[in-house]
Amino acid sequence: MTPLSSVPPSMRMKDWFVLTFLSSLWGSSFFFIEIIIRDIPTITLVAIRLILSAVILYLILLISGKNLRLDKSLVVAFFVMGLLNSILPYSLIAWGQHYVSSGMSATLIASTPLLTVIAAHYLTPDEKATANKIIGVIVGFLGVAIMLKDQFSVDDSELLIGKIAMIIAASCYASGAIYSKKVSKYGMSPIETATGQMAAGAILLTPFALVIDQPWLLPTPSLDTVLAMLGLVLLSSVLAYILFFKLMKTAGVTNLILVAFLIPVSSIILGVLFLNENFTLAHALGMLFIGVSLTIIDGRALKFLRKAH
Known part of the structure; x- marks a missing residue:
């Protein structure tokens, strides 16, 4: 039995709404990236995303009457988070999407909750794994596997490389x-x-973008690319991370990271509507499993069924 003090926070209905909205913001990032990589190299894409996001967020911070604290311990923390939450996953995803579709990319990233539940159980004092969470994550992971059931072939080395990039990004x-x-x-x-x-x-x-890509020599990007970059920055980065850190305080990290299970749904829908990607029975069944997994993790549906009996 897990001590009461180590049980992760419960998700309120408001938290579930924000979580679902956050999933649509991050799900759309795969759609935006699919467009941008046609014109802009990976490192430059990620650098532009980070620069614009940082400038906009800082302006919002100043307008709200605050400033950024920069003592030594915080600076170190910012750089570690910048590497793990931004540089590595953003770069791996943008690079990997040269080889795999936006829908598959988002689906592979959905392995994040399983990795997080395991890591949080051992590395945090108040995010211990519960029976509901373990069962729910396994069911959700099965949903992800079902979505990918026709794409496990390793015959195409480039496709395999793209998949590996997404799994590493999920680990980050x-x-x-x-x-x-x-x-x-x-x-x-x-x-x-x-x-x-x-x-x-x-x-x-x-600095790496300037040295490696020499962005000033690149052709002028298309209007679609510019609009996709704005969407990636404003929606999938600025707004998404404000919600992410806000939700972390009320929902806990293992609950929050469940957003990765919902991301494939919005990404696949956008890919089908705008990128001519196929929607299959496996996608529908996988989404059903993910929905069931979230109700198990939430626990309210199981409590309702017990009371009904």
Whole structure:
């Protein structure tokens, strides 16, 4: 039995609504990236995303009458979060999407909750795995596997490389979420944390973009690319991370990271509607499993069934 003090926070209905909205914001990032990579190289894409996000977040911070604290321990934390939550996963996803579809990318990223539940159980004092959470995550992971059941072939080495990139990105997100939980002890507001993370990521990556891609030599991007970049920055980065850090305080990291199970749904729908990707029976069945997994993890549906009997 897990001591009461180590039980993860319960999700309120408001939290589930925010979680679902957050999944649509992050799900759309795969759609935006699919468009942007046609014109902009991976490192430059990620650097632009981080720079613009950091500038916008900092302006919002200033307008709200606050400033960014920069003592030594916080600066180190920002750089670690910038690496784990931004540079590595953003770069791996953008690079991997040269080889796999946006829908498959989002589906592979959905392995994040399983990795996070395991890591959080051992690395945090108040996010121990419960029976509901373990069963729910396994059911959700089965849903992800069903979505990918026709795509496990390793005959295509480039496709395999793309898949591996997404799994590593999921591991980065899981590690980053656990580390971000530890950083919450500093008492920063969600917008402070998001600003620091994005700014640190921009500082680390921009020199590499300048040296490797020489972006000033690239052709002028199309209007679609510019609009996709704005969507990626404003919706999938700025707004998404403000909600992410805000929700972490009320829902806990293992509950919050369940957003990864919902991301494939919005990503696949966008891919079908705008990128001519196929929607299959496996996708529908996988989404059903994911829905069931979330109700198990939430626990309210099981309590209702017990009372009904």
